[in-house]
Amino acid sequence: MFGSHEHNHCIEQALTSAEEKCAENGLRFTPVRRKVLELLLEEHKAIGAYAILDALREAGFGSQPPVAYRALDFLVSHGFAHRIERLNAFVACAHPGEFHAPAFMICTSCNLVTEANTSAVNQALEAAAAETGFKVEQTVIEIEGVCHDCRDADAQ
Amino acid sequence: MFGSHEHNHCIEQALTSAEEKCAENGLRFTPVRRKVLELLLEEHKAIGAYAILDALREAGFGSQPPVAYRALDFLVSHGFAHRIERLNAFVACAHPGEFHAPAFMICTSCNLVTEANTSAVNQALEAAAAETGFKVEQTVIEIEGVCHDCRDADAQ
DNA sequence: ATTGAATTGTTATAAAATCACACGGGGGAC
DNA sequence: GTCCCCCGTGTGATTTTATAACAATTCAAT
Structure with a gap:
């Protein structure tokens, strides 16, 4: 399909x-880490x-929890992915590289997770914190x- | 101590x-639920x-996880307590009754959790969500x- | 080649949460 | 009042999520 082809292209690009x-920063983008980021993407x-x-496991890597958690820790701590506390789960970062305090919108209908525009939110949050x-x-x-999209679908 | 006496008074008041x-709303404020709220307070x-x-367990109630989780679910769903996702833990609500979308400030030094003033934050968040x-x-x-307080203490 | 640090693999265990089912008490229908 | 049903509680078992500890390996710099 054309659509998925395009998407594959995006993934390739993000991985590259x-x-x-990582190369710029002396970090090792190992096969496990690459694979996990690919899955998230x-x-x-x-x-x-x-x-x-x-x-x-299916891809032939180690299959014990630390393997996954370590790769995820790496990706999260270097800004390639985020942890969603509410879901005990992880998503690829939508804006890797740009330093940001992200906000997420979780659709309870289709389960898509998107990063929201947060500058105003963070400003308000900083202000509220500063008060005390x-x-x-x-x-x-x-x-x-x-x-x-799900709202539209529901409305039908 | 005078201080703790005062605090006990606050707790009593909150429990009452x-x-x-609960009485107003036809909810049952049972001993387990009361005890859990007391602990949180x-x-x-x-x-x-x-x-x-x-x-x-020490207080003589059931000691299996569902006992605690059910009481917590009750308290959270009726606005007497909040769940802190980041900590997999719970706090008593600071403003029970008032309907609110709370924000929490978690001190990593003393572990105190306080509810922040959120009206501006929520407005910004609504606006960001509305965009999409x-x-x-x-x-x-x-x-x-x-x-x-911990900043002051650290500064010494 | 040698060494030291980072990475991965594996076993085991801890921590957090839920499922399923039995029991009992309190409150409404009658 | 009596019956019945629902809600809440108690308990055992299990699932889900996460970390500890240590051995084996890889990589890079020397």
Whole structure:
């Protein structure tokens, strides 16, 4: 299919870009890490560590939890993926490289997870924290609801 | 101590208030539920389900996980407590009754969890979601950082 | 080639959450 | 009042998620 072909292209591009970024920063973009990022890129849904582990097993990698968790830790800590606390699951980062405090919109109907535009939200959050002298280090912002497409579908 | 006496008073008041609210709404504020809310009110930290379970055991209640989880589900779903996703743990609600989409500030130094002022944050979040036609149903907003008191303490 | 650090593999275990089913008490229908 | 049913509780078992600890391997720099 043309659609999936296009998508494959996007994935390739993202993987290559990640590879370059790792090279620039002296990080090792190993086969396991590459494979996990590829899996995350294939869907715009959040994937659990054990689902990733299954895929790794099928691909001939180690099949014990630490294998998946370590790769995920690497990807998350270097900005290639995010953890969705609400779902105990992971998504590929939509804007790798750009430093950002992300917010996620989780569609409870189709399970798609998208990164929202957060500058105003973060500003408001910083302001609220500043009121009490709280120093922000990390933010978790996750919205559950129904995405545009699913609303339309429901309305029918 | 005078301090803790005062605090006990606050807890009593919160429990009585919860009791009244349940009566008004035809909900049963049972001993287990009361005890769990009491435990949450005793600390302004997030408490894990298994810590609660230990306390329930000591108090002579059932000691299997569902006992704690069911009481917590009740308290959360009726607005007497909140779940902190980041910590897999629970806190008493600071503003029970008032319908609100809460935001939490989690101090990584002293572990205190406080509810932040969120009206501006929620407005910004709604706006960001509206941009893409996303209908917000639930929000998770959790900030990790260092609270005012711990910053002062660190500075010494 | 040699060494040291990072990565991976594996076993085992911990932590968090849910399922399924039995029991009992409280409140409404009559 | 009596009956019955629903809700809440108790319990055992299991599932899901995550980490600890250590051995084996790979890589890069020397």
